[in-house]
Amino acid sequence: MNLILLGAPGAGKGTQATGLSEILNIPHISTGEIFRDNIRRNTELGKLADTYISKGELVPDNVTVQIVKDRISQKDCSKGFILDGFPRTIAQAEMLEDILTTEGKSIDKVVNIVIDDEAVVKRLSNRIVCPSCGETYHLEFNPVEDNKCKKCGEQLVHRDDDKPDVIRNRIAAYHRQTEPLVEFYRGKGKLMNVLSESSIEESLQNTLYALGLKGI
Numbered sequence: 001m002n003l004i005l006l007g008a009p010g011a012g013k014g015t016q017a018t019g020l021s022e023i024l025n026i027p028h029i030s031t032g033e034i035f036r037d038n039i040r041r042n043t044e045l046g047k048l049a050d051t052y053i054s055k056g057e058l059v060p061d062n063v064t065v066q067i068v069k070d071r072i073s074q075k076d077c078s079k080g081f082i083l084d085g086f087p088r089t090i091a092q093a094e095m096l097e098d099i100l101t102t103e104g105k106s107i108d109k110v111v112n113i114v115i116d117d118e119a120v121v122k123r124l125s126n127r128i129v130c131p132s133c134g135e136t137y138h139l140e141f142n143p144v145e146d147n148k149c150k151k152c153g154e155q156l157v158h159r160d161d162d163k164p165d166v167i168r169n170r171i172a173a174y175h176r177q178t179e180p181l182v183e184f185y186r187g188k189g190k191l192m193n194v195l196s197e198s199s200i201e202e203s204l205q206n207t208l209y210a211l212g213l214k215g216i
């Protein structure tokens with residue numbers, strides 16, 4: 001099954017994608033995580049991506065599309081994949097259609113995770129991450145002792161793009177650029193809306209239900 005997850009920053013796309021990836025046994029492709037991994041390793045791609053991401057801006061299409069194209073042509077995507085963070089614009093969605101057509105594939109379903117803006121600001125302001133291994137924590141839902149990573153012991157930090165001003169920029173960018181995708185995929189008969197709940201488990205159940213997979 002080839003899936004796209006849509007939703008504002010902080011709607012829980014990443015955690016849902018991780019859960020779905022385990023249940024469906026298909027890879028979770030997060031363009032944001034690919035960029036952040038490159039930023040941590042200070043690669044050329046990382047340096048380029050950081051100039052945009054640290055300001056809350058989107059990485060240009062030509063960079064992102066090439067990364068997605070390479071990733072979905074890999075063998076582990078033959079039975080399906082979950083795209084998280086891509087496409088973000090109608091232009092990207094159209095490029096994605098072209099890539100998939102060349103590969104003889106298509107998108108099956110698009111899950112739109114619905115959440116209100118205030119809930120996003122609250123949720124993301126409380127998010128802390130490990131700069132070393134990338135693990136995510138939440139001051140309210142998944143707290144840690146001594147502000148140290150449970151996996152590797154590193155001191156946890158707020159991501160630059162989780163600061164309130166940057167969050168508001170990201171939400172505005174989402175409404176402006178990504179929300180038209182909801183209509184784009186609705187028009188193709190592929191869209192499912194699911195509500196983002198405060199509990200990860202409930203959100204995942206909503207998604208499984210929408211995909212007709214309840215009971216797995």
Ligand SMILES: [Zn+2]
Nearest residue numbers: 130133149152
């Ligand atoms: Zn860690």
